[in-house]
Amino acid sequence: MALMDALPLQSARWRPWQPNPVLLCLAVAMLATLAGLDVVSVAPNRIAAPTGYSLWGATGIPGAALALLLLGAMTGLAAYPGRYRYPALLTVSGLLLALIPFAMMLAAFRLIEPGVAQARLGIGPALWVLLFMLMLCLVELRLRMQLARGWLLLMLLPIVGVWWLCAAFWLDRLALVQEFQARHDAFYRALVEHLALVGIAVTLSTVLGVAIAMLIRRFAAGRTTAFAILNFFQTIPSLALFGLLLAPLAWLSARFDALAAIGVQGIGWTPALIALVAYSLLPMVRNTHVALEAVSPAALDAARGMGMRPAQRFLLVRLPLALPILLEGLRITTVQAIGLTAVAALIGAGGLGTLIFQGLGQSAMSMVLLGALPIIVMAFVADTALGTLAARLRHGDSTRQGDRA
Amino acid sequence: MSPDLQRLPGNPNPLRWLMPVVWLVLLGVAVKAMPLATPALEWLSPDTDGVVYERTAFTTLLWRHALTVGVAAVLTVIVGITAGVAVTRPRGRDFLPLVGQCASLGQTFPPVAVLALAVPVLGFGTLPIVCALVLYGLLPIVRNTLAGLQNVDDTLIATARGMGMTGRQRLYRVELPLAAPVILAGVRTSITVNIATAALGATVGASNLGEPIIAGIVNGNTAYVVQGAVIIALLALSVDSLLDVWQRQLTQSRERH
Numbered sequence: 001m002a003l004m005d006a007l008p009l010q011s012a013r014w015r016p017w018q019p020n021p022v023l024l025c026l027a028v029a030m031l032a033t034l035a036g037l038d039v040v041s042v043a044p045n046r047i048a049a050p051t052g053y054s055l056w057g058a059t060g061i062p063g064a065a066l067a068l069l070l071l072g073a074m075t076g077l078a079a080y081p082g083r084y085r086y087p088a089l090l091t092v093s094g095l096l097l098a099l100i101p102f103a104m105m106l107a108a109f110r111l112i113e114p115g116v117a118q119a120r121l122g123i124g125p126a127l128w129v130l131l132f133m134l135m136l137c138l139v140e141l142r143l144r145m146q147l148a149r150g151w152l153l154l155m156l157l158p159i160v161g162v163w164w165l166c167a168a169f170w171l172d173r174l175a176l177v178q179e180f181q182a183r184h185d186a187f188y189r190a191l192v193e194h195l196a197l198v199g200i201a202v203t204l205s206t207v208l209g210v211a212i213a214m215l216i217r218r219f220a221a222g223r224t225t226a227f228a229i230l231n232f233f234q235t236i237p238s239l240a241l242f243g244l245l246l247a248p249l250a251w252l253s254a255r256f257d258a259l260a261a262i263g264v265q266g267i268g269w270t271p272a273l274i275a276l277v278a279y280s281l282l283p284m285v286r287n288t289h290v291a292l293e294a295v296s297p298a299a300l301d302a303a304r305g306m307g308m309r310p311a312q313r314f315l316l317v318r319l320p321l322a323l324p325i326l327l328e329g330l331r332i333t334t335v336q337a338i339g340l341t342a343v344a345a346l347i348g349a350g351g352l353g354t355l356i357f358q359g360l361g362q363s364a365m366s367m368v369l370l371g372a373l374p375i376i377v378m379a380f381v382a383d384t385a386l387g388t389l390a391a392r393l394r395h396g397d398s399t400r401q402g403d404r405a
Numbered sequence: 406m407s408p409d410l411q412r413l414p415g416n417p418n419p420l421r422w423l424m425p426v427v428w429l430v431l432l433g434v435a436v437k438a439m440p441l442a443t444p445a446l447e448w449l450s451p452d453t454d455g456v457v458y459e460r461t462a463f464t465t466l467l468w469r470h471a472l473t474v475g476v477a478a479v480l481t482v483i484v485g486i487t488a489g490v491a492v493t494r495p496r497g498r499d500f501l502p503l504v505g506q507c508a509s510l511g512q513t514f515p516p517v518a519v520l521a522l523a524v525p526v527l528g529f530g531t532l533p534i535v536c537a538l539v540l541y542g543l544l545p546i547v548r549n550t551l552a553g554l555q556n557v558d559d560t561l562i563a564t565a566r567g568m569g570m571t572g573r574q575r576l577y578r579v580e581l582p583l584a585a586p587v588i589l590a591g592v593r594t595s596i597t598v599n600i601a602t603a604a605l606g607a608t609v610g611a612s613n614l615g616e617p618i619i620a621g622i623v624n625g626n627t628a629y630v631v632q633g634a635v636i637i638a639l640l641a642l643s644v645d646s647l648l649d650v651w652q653r654q655l656t657q658s659r660e661r662h
Contacts (some may be wrong), residue, residue, distance in 0.1 A: 021500075022499050140503050237615070239607070243627070343517055356518075368524065371521065379518075
């Protein structure tokens, strides 16, 4: 995202007096989606084939009328300029997002008879598309209103709260919620394992990456070799890198009792961690290297002129100035590691990938969702948080320079 | 003739085809003559009987892998370049910020999660992985198309307009040819990354070069994993070096004019 932020976006200015074709298209597309695709599906049990229902069939007149009203309002607001239309559009989008769980509750009430204990409600394609398009609306509105990314996240918090409340208390017919209730211990364990693996891998690769980047700066001759080795790791498919470590590690732990004692095994967290770190090193080293090289020589000269010692120059001048690009490397590494850790489940490392692959094996799609959705949310949150932090730091730098000038 | 002279515009390096040929020959050897490597593979995993993956021929796997990546690449290139061109035209400029953000979002979605979400809709097999690859490969192409088109010198476009060129002529005769090397660099990144990512498709039942890797992980047979990994890496290197030659030629022909 940082690269897109750097592109000149002239059209992103606040222009309340012109129609907004983007939101107009999105609103019409959402209306078409609701008219054409199934909103929810009902399955008699966990793995039986579900039957789909349209918005009309699932929620009847009240749901369809409300959706039509809100999307109609959105179309109107997007087409006809007005002073307060962007805040109004933001409100409408938020309302639509917050109303989705209530529509599902209504559908569950109307479609599932209370006696059928096994029956469960699935989320239909129309709802996924609607969710995706509403997210696009929020992105577009954020860009038009020039809100910081953090504000959007803050605004989403109450909506997520509403969803969570609904899911916790009233949406027990939803397949995803039933799946969670059936295995919430396994879910929390997988979540903690996933976070731990990502956390340790990112920490290790940050420390190693910064160390290697500094070594490369000191010994320039090794630069080509170092980057060649790191590039080589990236050509090995992630899937294979996990598999390749199985046998050597099993051999090592069989030979050396000390290694076996600390838990080094052919399968499990050891190969996963090694593969994750090997994969994370290239973006980390490259960005650290670029970041440290990009610091302006004038600033370093000034620091030398002020009588700073080399260690001071590095810690007080070079490192703070390099921090935004360094954080960019951290962002890429973290997002990549969150996704790769899902693959690590194949070699018994645990994490949310376990739920995905088990669910795929049992063709239980709600279990797959239970594993995949948190991964996407985590990747998105990490991307947003680290991106915001980097932007904030960069912004802080430029204002400070501006003040001096 | 000194080596520097050979690389002048108009004198393309005669050895430029060397690397692609080397990689392609190695790829062919790996696919056709894997049994020759049996001693080395036996050393890798001594406890197993069959060390060469034989359930499906490597040629078939390679062909399927290339087809998967190829279809995804064609879709990505069409969608990515069309989107990039559309949002830089005056009429589509309103969509520029959104398209930029969408392309970035595509890369934030982990491929495994996309695969998992695509299976309920598309079923098991090759379709989910094509879907995941398209989503994952879009960012480099859209980003480079935007960067390439926006870096075209404004005075050149103004000159073209002054010569009486229509918008379409300006796009096809001025902007796209000038942006081509940058766009091709994006296509190259996208395809190379996707050749490795496509192996993930084997987890949802797609039959490609990921198949030996999964079989190796499941049976604890490192030799299978190595075979899959080596062929995928050679395929990636071959395609990358071929596109590299094409990119150099484009850049050189631009310098010549």
